[in-house]
Amino acid sequence: MTSVVLDGVKKSFGSLEVIKGVDLNIGAGEFCVFVGPSGCGKSTLLRMISGLETSSAGKIVIDNKDVTDAEPSERGIAMVFQSYALYPHLTVAENIGFGLSLARRPKAEIAEKVKQTADILQLSHLLDRKPKALSGGQRQRVAIGRAIIRNPKVFLFDEPLSNLDASLRSQMRMELTELHARLGATMIYVTHDQVEAMTMADKIVVLNGGHIEQVGSPMALYNGPRTAFVAGFIGSPKMNLFDGALAKAEGCRVYGIRPEHLALSSTDGKWRGTVRHIERLGADSIIHLDVDTLGAVLVRADGDSTISVGDTAFASPLPNKEHRFS
Incomplete structure (x- = not known):
């Protein structure tokens, strides 16, 4: 199994610096996911590891070999x-x-x-078919098979599931996770979808504006985000974040609480609001409260909640679940 190390890696296009000095160690056999919004630099960073983009500065090491200036074919990688x-x-x-x-x-x-x-990919019964006779998920498995057969040191995936519908994406997430477990290979995966990152990764790298905001396991980032950006990006629905008077009263610049860490009551609580919208998701409901002093507040409640639009409701943070960002 192979490690990947980035040491002070930078990338500029003319005067525009898109990767602003990245230091990262991806352990042998890890499933590492680069996640972040469009334009954060995640695909550029992946292409630099592959050799499809040259580095403006820094060093890229694969399997203890400096490949910064090596051709893609000399790096022992396969890209999907x-x-x-x-x-x-x-x-x-x-x-x-x-x-x-x-x-x-x-x-x-x-x-x-x-x-x-x-x-390995459950394609044995399809070997004689042409691509036009395959579903989207089957075509993606063929593309992955083309990478596997080369027995690469590192697999690189650039948003491979974004063309699939929701049910196929869910199925392929599971299949890729199982594939990683069988092969034990080092895999680096790029996505803008934090659900993909949370459900697949051993290690998540959150990128923002060309630099790393935080690195950690999915639950480490969920439970202990170090910045308001990470707090707002990891988790679905996203964390409630407040500045202004509330943050000042809490001794911080930004105060955060996740929707699932708010207790909802129809009689009393810390914040009083009016229900403006309800997303019925089956097992859960996402309640959109309009709180006079705070604005919009999201609360995750039981799916069988009887609350209705227009009702008055109260939300209270659960003990030890609040986040404060300086």
Whole structure:
């Protein structure tokens, strides 16, 4: 298994600095997810690791080898993109084995490795089909198979599930997590979806404006965000964040409390508000309160809550669940 180390990595396009000095150690065998809003630099950073973008400064080390100036083919990586990029005239088997065919490997070796890869990805019954006869999830598995067959040191994924519908994304998240467990390989995955990050990662790297805001396990970031940005980005629905008089009274610049850490009552509580909207999600309901002194406050309540739009309700923070950011 292979580690990846970034040491003071920077990237500029002319006078525009998009990666502003990143230091990161990704351990061998980790599933590391880069997450952040559009334009934060996560895809650029992934492309720098792959060698598709050159570094303006700093050092990139893969498997204890400095690859900062190495060609992509010399880095021992395989990349899976948002676009499947399959050859429409080739079968599934031919698409998976294309890289080995290009390298002029023996046909028997290619056939054996295609079979092994197809077994891993549950594609054995589809090897003779063309891409047009596959579903979106099956096409993505073929693209992943094309990466697996090369036996890379590191897998790089650039938003590979964003073209799939919600149910397929959920299924593929599980399949990728299981694939990582079977292969034990080092994987770096880019997404703007914090749900993907929380459900798949061993380690999450939250990026903002070209620098790292925080690195940690999913629950470490959920329970202990160090900045208001991380607090507002990790968690669904996002954390309630307040500045102004409330924050000042709490001795901070920004005060935060998650919707699931607010107790809802129809009779009394810390903050009194009016119910403006309710999102009925089945097991849960997201209550949108309009509190006079604070504005909009989100509260996660039981799905069978009988509260209605227009009702007066009270929200109270649970003990030891508040967050204060300076």
